[in-house]
Amino acid sequence: MCQVEFELACAAVKQLKNPMSDQEKLQLYSLYKQATQGDCNIPEPPTSEVKATAKWEAWNKNKGMSKMDAMRNYVAKVEELKKTEAG
Incomplete structure (x- = not known):
């Protein structure tokens, strides 16, 4: 696994034609953030901000996961x- 495979996967996501569920989007988002930035480093938003929360x-659920593992999972x-x- 290397950075190139991760970058190709990032590009491939944009080419997907079927809509993703919100859960799938959150999973990819959290793995992307963990792979590129590491552990969540921002304060928890107020509960009134549902999407941000x-x-x-x-992202915070991935705390402690290595960047390489996050790339692999992504x-x-x-x-x-x-x-x-593809069916």
Whole structure:
């Protein structure tokens, strides 16, 4: 696994034709943030900001995961989505 595979997966996500569920979007978002920035480093938003809170919680669940593991998981999820789309 290398940076190139991760970057290719990032590009492939934009090419997917089937809509993703909100849960899939959050999973990819959280893995992307963990892979590129590491552990969540922003304060928890107020609960009134539902979307921001969901994103923060998803990213924070990956706390302690290495950037390399996050890249691997991201690539695996994108491959899963591509297979689902291919039927």
